[in-house]
Structure formats: structure tokens, C-alpha cells
Amino acid sequence: MRLLSVKLNDFKNYTGQVVRFGHRFTALLGSNGSGKTNVLEAIAYLCLTRSYAAGSDQNSIRSGQDFFSISGEFEKSGQRYEVKCTYTQGKKEIRVDGKDCKKFSEHIGKFPVVMIAPQDISLVWDGGEERRRFFDQLLSQVNKNYLEDLIHYNHTLRQRNASLKSLRESASGDHDLPDFYAAEMNGPALRIMQERERFIAELIPLLNLYYSSIAGLGEQVSVSYHPDLQGLVPIEHWKSNRDSDLRAGRTTAGPHLDDYQFLLGDMEARRFGSQGQQKSFLIALKLAGYEILSRLSGVHPLLLLDDIFEKMDEDRTCNLLKMVSGKNFGQVIMTDSSRDRAMALSGKAGLEIGVVQVKNGLIE
Ligand SMILES: Nc1ncnc2c1ncn2[C@@H]1O[C@H](COP(=O)(O)OP(=O)(O)OP(=O)(O)O)[C@@H](O)[C@H]1O
Ligand SMILES: [Mg+2]
Incomplete structure (x- = not known):
């Protein structure tokens, strides 16, 4: 897949x-x-229907304006597509060749993209929620059944939590409701845990392959999956812990609290990894995800590398550039604040690159 051009109107610092x-x-x-x-x-925005960074759509409108639009020309399997995203007054629209896309979830994955950005470090540093979101997003793109189970589970979880909360506040409610919802959540919960475990097992060999290609040594890396209900049958646990859930006013255990651990050797990357090692780990993790996405979608996703040269030494960066120029990858768009560094490193990796010079919201 190729992105041929993108047009920005009143988007961030672009007029x-x-x-x-x-x-x-x-x-x-x-x-x-x-x-x-x-x-x-x-x-x-064009590929994922939203910004990659945390931030509202409203903040993406150039200050002082009330509207932004982005359009991109893509080429996929020999066919051209024009994708357009507009946003004004709380309403976002995506059009492909002029046709309005009603369900954003159906658009996501049609023009697959993998972005690697400095803020990814929050996956290492922050709590389990970040890591769950990352793996859920990846899994949802490669397995629509997983996405359906996840939506169903989260929806029923909210209902169960609401029933627990209202029973805590007034005992006159329906006391059977929490167990009714628990029974509803049991199937999706089991399948979600199974799929997470299966996916991590598929990911680990690729993660190791990419990590050693970047780091150039035999350091083993891994992700371990920690289900919150390890070894328990969800419905049995929820039924027997109903009273403590009632006191808490929410479901205190389940796949919504699962976590993943990133390992360098047998040490936790968060505590023992250097910044460069953590960054290499995250890049390898993203590239492993890229490969799985690429196999399943049958096209090479776009690879966006933001500030990729920061924090990594020259050898690792060079290894990375050589790798993404291989046949397993497609189009790559990267950014750097130092022209000399970017030119020197891509020259060293043997890449022929097109340079786009950016100056205060203008492309020169
Ligand atoms: N809604 C907005 N309206 C106008 N300007 C904005 C808006 N949002 C962000 N900006 C401006 O865009 C600029 C940041 O652009 P961007 O993050 O793309 O920079 P960059 O070239 O990636 O810089 P760096 O090398 O530091 O990463 C900032 O100067 C910011 O003030
Ligand atoms: Mg930047």
C-alpha cells in the first residue's frame, strides 16, 4: 500500500x-x-479515524478556526482511493471516494498503519491500562471475533458495575442482577483470555527476531501475559466474590484488569532496561505487530517513525533502517529534527530517501 499525498486544511499549525x-x-x-x-x-486520522497522540479532535483544529479537513490519496492493490476526514463542531466524518463511512470500526484496518512515536514509552512506564489498550487494538485489527467479545464483555461489565453500585446504595434493587450479568460475561471473558494468551505466544518469536536484528546480540526478550483471573473460572469467582464486589460497587476482578510484563532476559524492562533498550524493545514489539498485521491484511501497512533517531545509538538505528528497507516492509515516513543525522544514517543504511523540509507549518 502507498500513500501518494496528503492535504491538510486548518489542521494544527497548517493553513x-x-x-x-x-x-x-x-x-x-x-x-x-x-x-x-x-x-x-x-x-x-485518515487510517485510524483519530489522532495517535492523546488529545481531542477539537485541539487539532488550527487555533482561531472552527473546522479542519485532511485528505489523502492512497494506492492499494493497484487501485486508487481518496480518503477524507473532516471535523467541525463535535462532528467527525470519514469519506472514502466521496462515500460517507458510517461505522468507523469498519474503516479501521482498511488502510493499515503502524506508528512508532516517543510517547510509546508510556507502554513501558505506565500502568496496565496502557498495555491492555495496545494489545487490544492490535488484536482487534487482526481478529474481529475478539473485538466483538471485547465489546460485549465491556458493555455487560458496565451493566454489572451499575447494578452493584445501585445495590450498594439501596438494598431494594434486584439482587439477582450481578450474577445474571456475570453469567453473560463468562463466555467472552474465557475467550478473551484464551486469545490474549494465544496472541502473545505468536508474538514472542517475532519480537525476539526483531529485537536481535536491532540490538545485534542474543539478549532474549519476552512478554508475559498475566490474567487477573489466572487459573480461575470467571463465573465461579464472580459468584463467590459477589459480596466484596457489592461493597466495592464494581467488579473487582476479571480480564479488564489483566496485565502484560515486558522482559529483557528475565528482568523487567521497566525497572532494569536502559532508555535505549526500552526503546529498542518497543520498536521490536511494534514491528512484530506490523508483521502479523501485514500477513493478515495481505498488504504492507504504512510505517510512520516519529523521532526514531532519538535515544538509540547509531548501530541500532542503522540496523533498524536496513531492516525496514527489506521485503517485509513497504512505505516508510520518518521525522527528524537534524538533517545531518538523518541524511548520514540513511546514507549509511543504503536508503534512497525523499526529503520534505518543514518550516513553521510550511512545506518547502
Ligand atoms: N491546534 C493548533 N493550532 C495551531 N498550532 C498548533 C495546534 N496544535 C499544535 N500546534 C503547533 O504545532 C507545533 C508542533 O508541531 P509538531 O509537534 O508537528 O512539531 P515537530 O516538528 O514534530 O517538533 P519536534 O521536533 O519538537 O518533535 C507547535 O508549535 C504547536 O504550537
Ligand atoms: Mg515531533
């Missing part, structure tokens, strides 16, 4: 601007705050 991608590799270069990441953000 009206077209960016063309004539090469397989493009480097967006420019000083801090010039608008490099904003171009990647715009591409994320």
Missing part, C-alpha cells in the same frame, strides 16, 4: 498544505515545533 510522497522512504525534516509530527498525526 493549507499538500505533502507529496514520491519515494518509498520519506524523511520529514525541520526544527522543533515546525510541524513534522503533525503531518504523521494527519495520516493517523
Whole structure:
């Protein structure tokens, strides 16, 4: 799959601007705050229907305006597509070749993208919620049954929590409701846990392959999956713990509290990894996800590398660039604030890159 061009109107610091991608590799270069990441953000909107960074759609409108629009020209399996995303007054629309896309969940995955950005470090540093969201997003793109189970589980969980909370506040409610919802959640919970376990097992060999290709040594890396209800039958647990759930006013255990641990050797990456090792781990994790997504979608997703040269030494960066220029990968768009560094490293890796110079919201 190829992105040929993207057009930004009143998006972040861009008034009206077209960016063309004539090469397989493009480097967006420019000083801090010039608008490099904003171009990647715009591409994320077209593929994922939302910004990659945490932030509201409203904040993506150029200050002082009340509307933004982004359109992109894609080529996939020999066919051209125009994808357009507009946002105004709380309403976001996605159109593909002029046709309105009603369900965003159906659009996601049609133009697959993998972004690697500095804020990914929160996957290592923050709590389980970040890691669950990351793996859930990946799994949802590769397995629609998983997505359905997850939606069903989360919906019923909210209902169960509401019933627990209202019973805690007034005992006159329906006391059978929490167990009724628990029975409803049991099937999806079991399948979600099974699928998470299966997916991690599939991911680990790829993670190791990419990590050793980047780091160039035999350090083993791994992800371990920690189900909150390890070894328990969900429905039995929820039934026998109903009283403590009632006191808490919510479901205190279940797959919604599962976690994953990132390991370098047998040490936890969060506590023992250096910044460069953590970054290498995250890149390997994302590339493993890329490969799974690529196999299943049958196209090479777009790879967006934001500030990829920060924190990694020259050898690792060079290994990474060589790898993504291989046949398992497709189009790559990267950013860097140092032109010299970007040119030197891509030269060393033997890449032929198109340069897009960004200056204060203008493409030169
Ligand atoms: N809604 C908005 N309206 C106007 N300007 C905005 C808006 N949102 C962000 N900006 C501006 O966009 C600029 C940041 O752009 P961006 O993050 O793309 O920079 P960058 O080139 O990636 O910089 P760095 O090298 O530091 O990562 C900031 O100067 C910011 O003030
Ligand atoms: Mg940036």
C-alpha cells in the first residue's frame, strides 16, 4: 500500500498544505515545533479515524478556526482511493471516494498503519491500562471475533458495575442482577483470555527476531501475559466474590484488569532496561505487530517513525533502517529534527530517501 499525498486544511499549525510522497522512504525534516509530527498525526486520522497522540479532535483544529479537513490519496492493490476526514463542531466524518463511512470500526484496518512515536514509552512506564489498550487494538485489527467479545464483555461489565453500585446504595434493587450479568460475561471473558494468551505466544518469536536484528546480540526478550483471573473460572469467582464486589460497587476482578510484563532476559524492562533498550524493545514489539498485521491484511501497512533517531545509538538505528528497507516492509515516513543525522544514517543504511523540509507549518 502507498500513500501518494496528503492535504491538510486548518489542521494544527497548517493553513493549507499538500505533502507529496514520491519515494518509498520519506524523511520529514525541520526544527522543533515546525510541524513534522503533525503531518504523521494527519495520516493517523485518515487510517485510524483519530489522532495517535492523546488529545481531542477539537485541539487539532488550527487555533482561531472552527473546522479542519485532511485528505489523502492512497494506492492499494493497484487501485486508487481518496480518503477524507473532516471535523467541525463535535462532528467527525470519514469519506472514502466521496462515500460517507458510517461505522468507523469498519474503516479501521482498511488502510493499515503502524506508528512508532516517543510517547510509546508510556507502554513501558505506565500502568496496565496502557498495555491492555495496545494489545487490544492490535488484536482487534487482526481478529474481529475478539473485538466483538471485547465489546460485549465491556458493555455487560458496565451493566454489572451499575447494578452493584445501585445495590450498594439501596438494598431494594434486584439482587439477582450481578450474577445474571456475570453469567453473560463468562463466555467472552474465557475467550478473551484464551486469545490474549494465544496472541502473545505468536508474538514472542517475532519480537525476539526483531529485537536481535536491532540490538545485534542474543539478549532474549519476552512478554508475559498475566490474567487477573489466572487459573480461575470467571463465573465461579464472580459468584463467590459477589459480596466484596457489592461493597466495592464494581467488579473487582476479571480480564479488564489483566496485565502484560515486558522482559529483557528475565528482568523487567521497566525497572532494569536502559532508555535505549526500552526503546529498542518497543520498536521490536511494534514491528512484530506490523508483521502479523501485514500477513493478515495481505498488504504492507504504512510505517510512520516519529523521532526514531532519538535515544538509540547509531548501530541500532542503522540496523533498524536496513531492516525496514527489506521485503517485509513497504512505505516508510520518518521525522527528524537534524538533517545531518538523518541524511548520514540513511546514507549509511543504503536508503534512497525523499526529503520534505518543514518550516513553521510550511512545506518547502
Ligand atoms: N491546534 C493548533 N493550532 C495551531 N498550532 C498548533 C495546534 N496544535 C499544535 N500546534 C503547533 O504545532 C507545533 C508542533 O508541531 P509538531 O509537534 O508537528 O512539531 P515537530 O516538528 O514534530 O517538533 P519536534 O521536533 O519538537 O518533535 C507547535 O508549535 C504547536 O504550537
Ligand atoms: Mg515531533
